[in-house]
Structures are given as C-alpha cells and as structure tokens.
Amino acid sequence: RITAEAVAALEPKNPSLRISFLQWTDRFSEETAQLVTGAYRGHIDSEINDQYRTIPGARHFLTNIIQFPGCGHFSPKASLVAVDANTGRICGVCLASLVSNTSGHITQLCILPGVRGARLGYELIRQSLVRLVELGCSSVSLTVTCSNVEAVRLYESIGFSSLGVFPALVWEGF
Numbered sequence: 001r002i003t004a005e006a007v008a009a010l011e012p013k014n015p016s017l018r019i020s021f022l023q024w025t026d027r028f029s030e031e032t033a034q035l036v037t038g039a040y041r042g043h044i045d046s047e048i049n050d051q052y053r054t055i056p057g058a059r060h061f062l063t064n065i066i067q068f069p070g071c072g073h074f075s076p077k078a079s080l081v082a083v084d085a086n087t088g089r090i091c092g093v094c095l096a097s098l099v100s101n102t103s104g105h106i107t108q109l110c111i112l113p114g115v116r117g118a119r120l121g122y123e124l125i126r127q128s129l130v131r132l133v134e135l136g137c138s139s140v141s142l143t144v145t146c147s148n149v150e151a152v153r154l155y156e157s158i159g160f161s162s163l164g165v166f167p168a169l170v171w172e173g174f
Contacts, residue, residue, distance in 0.1 A: 004138045006159040007129045016118040018086060021127055024079035024095065029066075031090045032081065032110075033058035039110045065095055071107045072097030078104065078131040082111075082120055091115045094124040096132055099141070104132035106142035109151070121154055129158075 022028075036058040066074045075096050082092035092115065095108040106128065111121045132140050142160065144151050 001139050001141045001161060001163055002129065002159045004133045007126075007133050007140070010126045010129070010158065012126065013119045013122050015082075015115075015120045015123055017084060017091070017115060017120065019091070019120065019123075020083045020085055021080050021124070022083060024076045024081060024093075026066075028081050028090060028093070029059070029062055032093050033062055035090050035093060035112060036061065036108075036110055039112055065097070065107050069097075072099035072103075072105050074107075075104070075132070075135065078128050078135060080124055080127055080131075082124055084115075092120045092124050094128040096128045096140075098132075098135065098137070101136055102138045104129075104135070104137035104140040106140065109142075116150070121151075122158065125154075125158060 033055050037055050064070060075098050078096035078098075080094050081090050083089065084091045092111040093108065094106065094110075097105045097107050099105050106125060109121055109125055111124075129140055141163075142155065144155060
C-alpha cells in the first residue's frame with residue numbers, strides 16, 4: 001500500500017526510450033492482450049494465471065478487469081499505455097481501478113521483456129498513481145508474486161510496503 005503523500009513525493013523519471021504515455025481506451029485492448037502474453041511468456045505468474053499464456057486468455061483477463069468489479073471499478077482515467085515512439089507499438093501498460101472513493105488498486109503493470117530496465121515501469125506506475133490521487137484516492141494497493149523479485153524491488157522503491165503474504169495455489173485439473 002502507498003499513501004497520497006508518498007505519491008506526491010515521487011519524482012518523474014524519463015524512460016531511456018522515446019515513449020508516449022496515453023490514457024487507456026478500448027482501442028488498446030487487442031494489442032494489450034498481445035503484450036500480456038509476450039510479457040508473461042515463461043514467467044512464474046503465467047503458471048499461476050493460465051490466462052497470461054494465450055492471447056484469447058489475455059483477452060478474457062482484460063475483459064474481467066475492465067468490465068467486472070473483482071479488483072474494484074476499472075478507471076480508464078488512471079490507466080495508461082506506453083507507446084514506443086519509433087515503432088508505434090505498445091510496450092507497457094498500467095491498469096488501475098477504484099476500490100472505493102478513497103482507495104485505488106493497480107490491477108496490472110506489464111512491460112515487454114525487451115524494454116525492462118528502461119525506467120518505463122516506474123514512470124507508468126507513477127503516472128497512474130498521480131491520476132488515482134487526483135481522482136480522490138488517499139491510498140493505493142497492488143498485489144505481486146513474492147518470487148517476482150524485479151517487480152517487488154520496483155514497488156518497494158516507489159514506496160509500497162507489504163501488508164501481508166498469502167499463498168497462490170494452482171489446480172491443474174484431472
């Protein structure tokens with residue numbers, strides 16, 4: 001969880017790529033499904049969430065975030081895509097929701113493997129956090145797999161702190 005005060009103290013960091021940050025619209029859905037699948041290929045989270053493994057699965061995952069209030073009500077105003085200025089392709093996304101009038105949640109931060117380490121994740125989440133605070137949030141939460149060390153390190157550097165740990169169980173069926 002991070003507070004509005006901590007968000008206000010975050011300094012912008014320009015990514016080392018030429019990037020345009022755009023507010024979410026539904027026109028980004030298909031390319032974001034491809035981004036999710038590419039970003040999670042071979043990643044521990046794709047073993048926990050099978051929707052990350054295929055483009056149809058990622059489409060379903062995005063539909064659940066955007067249309068259903070499982071992680072709060074999706075906020076297009078606080079959700080951003082990062083578009084590579086050279087290729088015109090989405091290389092990162094940060095999706096956010098409102099859990100209540102004063103509480104936000106980062107539902108997804110996803111960066112293509114080839115551009116990780118370029119400060120893109122930091123800037124996507126920072127801009128999303130600023131927008132959530134502008135919408136009235138005094139705190140913002142997220143969940144992350146503890147074995148996703150790079151993500152945990154990023155979130156802690158931003159000011160998130162751990163409130164709890166819970167197991168993720170996977171049922172493979174028959």
